[in-house]
Amino acid sequence: MKHEEKQEQMARTQAAKGGRTEETREAITMSRRNFLTLGLEALGALAALEIVGAGLLFLKPRSLEGQFGGVITAGPVSDFPPGSVTEFPEGRFFLIRTEDGGFLAVYRRCTHLGCSVSWEPTAGEFVCPCHGSHFDTVGDVQNPPAPRALDIFPVTIEDGTVKVDTSKPQTRDTFSPDQLVYA
Ligand code: FES
Incomplete structure (x- = not known):
């Protein structure tokens, strides 16, 4: 092989090597770019999932079972003797059982300006501490x-258990016997 031919072949080999290096660099850059893009997409998807999850939690109706604003299980009928008044502070009501066995749940909120009334057993009355109303x-x-x-x-009385729905206060001018619930 002549000297010029040798030099040409070496140049071709060098060029070929150089080409591969360029391709390799390009491939590395591409894979880095893909990796970053994938990472960003994954982060975006995660953030979207969190937002959707938080939204669903917000939309899900909160259960108020056992708290004011929900249904409170007062207990078995036999726990409330005729002529008794039992306070349920968590439900903000008094459960009254009249002498003839009827049940009545009264909201403790005074109908004047909303103070909480208390039950005075010796006087047999509900008394408001704010402006002196008596019930x-x-x-x-x-x-x-x-x-x-x-x-x-x-x-309501279900299977001998008294339940009070504190989500629906009902106004009234005076007491009437049809407000009583019997077992
Ligand atoms: S708020 Fe009860 S008497 Fe005024």
Whole structure:
């Protein structure tokens, strides 16, 4: 082989080597780019999932079972003797059982300006500490300024258990016997 031919072959080999190196660099750059793109896409998907999850949690109705605003299981009928008044602070009501066995749940919120009334067993009355309103054993006004009877909550008796739905306070002017619920 002549000297020029040898030089030409070496140049071709060098060029070929150089080409491969260029290709390799390009491949590495591409794979880095792909890796970054994939990483960013994965992060985006994760963030989207978190947003959707948080939204679903927000939309899911909160259960208020056992708390004010939900249904409170007061207990078995036999726990409440006739002529008793039992306070349920977590439900903000008093469960009254009249002498003839009827149940009535009265909201403790005074109908004047909303203070909490307390039950005074010796006087047999609900008394408001703010402006002195008094209510009798079924929540009727005995002493103003309260303008009407204490509000009531629906009572149900299921399988001998008394339940009170505190999500629906009902206003009334005075007590009437049809407000009582019997077992
Ligand atoms: S808030 Fe009860 S008497 Fe005024």
